[in-house]
Amino acid sequence: MTVRDAPRPALPPDACLDFINTRYWRGKAEPTETLHGAADLVAWAARHAGAPTTTPGPGLFSAGIALRELLHRIMSARAAGESVTEADLAALDAALEAAPARRSLVAANDGYAWRTRPAGPEAGEPHASGAATLLAPILWAAADLLAQGAGSGERLRLRACANPECRWLFIDASRNGSRRWCDMAACGNRAKAHRHYLRAKAAKG
Numbered sequence: 001m002t003v004r005d006a007p008r009p010a011l012p013p014d015a016c017l018d019f020i021n022t023r024y025w026r027g028k029a030e031p032t033e034t035l036h037g038a039a040d041l042v043a044w045a046a047r048h049a050g051a052p053t054t055t056p057g058p059g060l061f062s063a064g065i066a067l068r069e070l071l072h073r074i075m076s077a078r079a080a081g082e083s084v085t086e087a088d089l090a091a092l093d094a095a096l097e098a099a100p101a102r103r104s105l106v107a108a109n110d111g112y113a114w115r116t117r118p119a120g121p122e123a124g125e126p127h128a129s130g131a132a133t134l135l136a137p138i139l140w141a142a143a144d145l146l147a148q149g150a151g152s153g154e155r156l157r158l159r160a161c162a163n164p165e166c167r168w169l170f171i172d173a174s175r176n177g178s179r180r181w182c183d184m185a186a187c188g189n190r191a192k193a194h195r196h197y198l199r200a201k202a203a204k205g
C-alpha cells in the first residue's frame with residue numbers, strides 16, 4: 001500500500017496545532033526544533049497522521065516544513081483575532097487540493113478510517129511531491145478548525161500562550177474561556193514568579 005491510497009484517520013481539529021508545535025519557544029531567538037530531517041517528518045506523520053512509513057522523496061522535508069510554517073502563520077493570525085492573508089489562504093487551498101480527498105469510510109483497526117481519492121497535481125510536481133499527501137489528515141484538521149463555528153457566531157477558542165517567548169498554540173477548553181498559558185506549571189508559574197519579583201523589587205524601592 002502506498003501513502004497515496006492508504007486509509008487515513010480523522011483527527012480532532014486541534015491536531016494541526018500539534019504539528020505546528022513541533023517547533024516551539026517560537027518567541028525566542030533560537031526556537032526549539034524537533035523535526036531535523038525527512039526521517040523525523042515521516043516518523044511524526046506515521047505516529048500522528050496515520051501515514052504509512054515510506055522512503056521520503058527529494059524535497060519532501062522542505063515542503064513539509066513549509067506547510068507547517070504556513071499553518072503556523074494562519075493559526076497565529078486567527079489566535080490573535082486577525083484575518084488570514086489572501087496569499088496564505090490560497091497556499092492552504094492549494095495544499096488541500098494537492099492532498100488526497102476524503103471519499104468514503106473503510107474498516108480499519110477495529111474502527112473506520114477515510115478512504116481517499118488520490119489528487120492529481122502532486123504527480124506532476126516531483127519536488128513538492130508527497131508532503132500534502134503525507135500530512136493530509138493534518139491539513140483536513142486545519143481546515144476543519146478554521147471552518148469551525150462558521151455561521152454560528154461562536155468565536156474560535158484558539159490561543160497562543162501569553163508568554164511572548166513561548167507562543168505555543170492551543171485550544172482554550174476552560175469553561176469561561178480565560179486560559180492564557182500553554183501550561184500553568186511552565187509559563188503560568190514563571191509569569192507569576194516574575195510578577196512577584198517585580199512587586200518585591202518595587203516594595204524595596
Ligand SMILES: [Zn+2]
Nearest residue numbers: 161166182187
Ligand atoms: Zn507557554
